[in-house]
Amino acid sequence: MIKMANKNSKGFKYGAAAILTAVIVIIIAVVVNLIVIKLDIQWDLTTNKIFSLNKTSVDFVKKLNKEVTIYGLYDNTKAEVGDQNAILNELLKQYQNASDKIIVKYVDPDKDPAIISKLDPEKTKQIAKGDILVSCGKKLDVIPANSITYSQSTQYGQDTSLMVENYLTTAIKRVSNEKTPTVYYTTGHNESIFVDEFNQIKVAVEAGGYYTKALNLQTEPKVPDDCETIFIMAPKSDLSNDEGKKIQDYLDRGGKIFFAFDPVIPNQNMPVFDKVLAEYNLSLNYDKVKEGDDSRYVSGDPNNLLVALESNAIFGEIPAGQFALNMPNSRSINILKAKKEALEIVSLARTSEKAVGMQVDQSKGKDINGPLDLVVAAEYSGGTQDSRILVWGNAAMFNDKLLTQNTYQILAVCMSWLIQNKDDMGIPPKSLNFETINISETNANITAIILIGAVPLLIFGLGTFVWLRRRHL
Template identity: 25%
Template sequence: MTRKLKKGGYSAILSLIVIAAVIVLNMIVGRLPEKVRQWDMSSSQIYTLGTTTKDLVKGLDKDVTIYVVGDPSNVDKRITSFAKRYEDLSKHIKVETLDSVLHPDQVNKLKATDDSLFISCEATNKTESVPFTSIIKMDESAYYNYGQSKESEFDGEGQLTSAISHVTNDVEKKVYVTEGHKEAQFGTVVTDMLKKSNLTVTPINLLTGGSIPEDCELLLLNAPESDLAADEKKMVSDYLNGGGNVMILAGYSEKDRPNLNGLLNEYGLNMENGLAADTKNFYQNNPYYIFPTIPAGNELTQGTDDKSVSLVLQSGAMTQLKDLPQGVEVAPFMETSENGMLVTADKQTKGTYLLGAVAKKTLDSGAARLTVLTTPSLIDEGLNTSFTNLNNMNLFMNAVTANYPDVANVSIPAKSLDVGYNTVTKGGLWGVLFVFVIPVVTLLTGLVIWLKRRRL
């Protein structure tokens, strides 16, 4: 055997070993969890799953299949990669790709739609379809104003976690919302959050209806401008005394609402006649724009920490009665600082005022629950879309779902896809450093190096 032949044989064997090693490595990498194969380098951490999702998925006892339906060559890889993160969390979740071009019959058999995530649970025989357009949302204003196609939000976790909760849960719940007192309407954000927690909003007029439905587990009054009628107050009071749950976003009103306030008094709370202000924790020199104190240890503060911030505007003020009615306990979950103020037309009274509280009454059988918020601005559409880092919606949804023993708050807001830029918010020394010092030092250093090299 010649030397050339031997050398060629060694090269061929070495090449085969390298090729085999690459194949084996690809097979190993292919079996690694998605979070290992693809790190979340996005600015808003769109692939990172939160505690709510992890708790829900790890607690699954039913098998769920997530079908990525569409033409694989056109499906956004972010969606496929994101769905596989769920598969990594639980053995009960399986992700499959369903090619709608090659296998349209399978798509029709499942009753799925093209370009969507189709979530199915065989144990409950329930399905949910999430269009890709509901996951990667476009900025409609950019299109209509400038003719540009711009991605605005990624709502993968909110939509998929909600869908999994829906298909694995046999429970359907309603929130009965009163009408007839010039109540505020829920915005898109609130409606979407309620839907994600599998809650449907059903309007009810107590006067024309004549009663509160037997299947009502939560009656909600959203910023009523006018007072309850005497008949309505009795209806709500009787409902509570029968073990019902009521939630009121009272808000400040220039009109007296004796029946509404009388209902609160039955549960140890009182709406003061004035606006709440805070001279310690406020936004942009406006004491009526309050950053409320959130006491720790309350069931409504789950998912909040020291870094979580809520903001309320033009809020009413509430106090707790000195002598609570028999069997009533009051637990505040939102209040002003010790520098809070009750502002009326003729005076300002300093003190700590309640902005949100839960009053529970122990009954012979069961308990009644009254949740009161002194401002509807907590769920204001403009406020929560302008300040996407606020904890307002999480607090509200915790307050809502706490009324249902078998409903969890799985309402996860969408994550922004806007590009974040590092900006220097104030000038002064920082402005001098970045605008003058660093550029001048860089130029001088380069000049010195160039001169040294030129002399060599």
């Protein structure tokens, strides 16, 4: 004979309460899961937020009033968790979620070889598999697959950063704008080849939303009107008087110039460059800097300087040791004592007092005692428009072979000050290096046994104990 439970007994009440609680928990879990699935709610728990868009990107794409299409030239279905394509898939999804003007398409050139010719019929973009393309109307921007991440060797190993968000948001800005400003680099003075030796700078400038073009002032009647700034990188010969006048006219119209000079060879003069710089109370020293403080140069090479940027009006307060630069074979910049109204000069980096500027040509005078200025910024606000120049006593440090992450970041800050473009993206890279916990195989096995076996058994045992206790109440 089956004995019915007394509805008023404590056991029945506890059992009913437990069942009701379980049902409620299950219902809540189901409802929450349905809401999460329906709204596609996700949480980015990575330290560097590599699966999330920077606020700058979100704010910009939300304001788009034109349709922009992003093409991923790879098979997005083969992306594995943690690899580059998987990260790209998630970032592109975030762009779509941020704006209904963003359309994302994936095309594998192996399956559809005609897509490259269709998107670039003139074959001027050098498109390849793995690239990201951004299109709006007739404008097309290409983000090469090899620039999506940036790696450099450090004393702790390989440091890899994700660069693609800055490039993507900048490309969206560039193709959706009616006009795109241009940054020019000079030729004709035996400068280092910009697109070959300083390609990373070219990429960084273009990531800021600008086109880059060569400028030969020997043939051009003037600096073009669409010029946002000029790069003059490691010239080995002087400007002509006519070129100097064109440069000065450009600066008088509110121009901006980035100068980078390496030490010169003996008997080499640059009086026209000095004449241009003199308008900002600056001149070139014809020296090669040798550091006397052994804590401020690479061991064994006093000409390979280690320089920490100083707090200043451009960068603000800089904590000690931050933004340290490696400057091999530098020359110093002379700040003239003359005063000029509406002219502000800021030294961004200098040597120690123990440094010496060794004259390359002894006929120019004695060696120069430190401290020596290595990087100087100047702004003149007395004209119809403000003009700015940055003068570096080193161009080699910007070479692709020597460019460090610190130098890259400083370059971005310098460009932001030099051009002062309010629309400049300036989205910092995100490190793809994660901290890991290393444990032995034995400890890994013990951990697995505890998590997979012991913990579930413990929970089951506690549940059984509680059930038996309640059954006899």
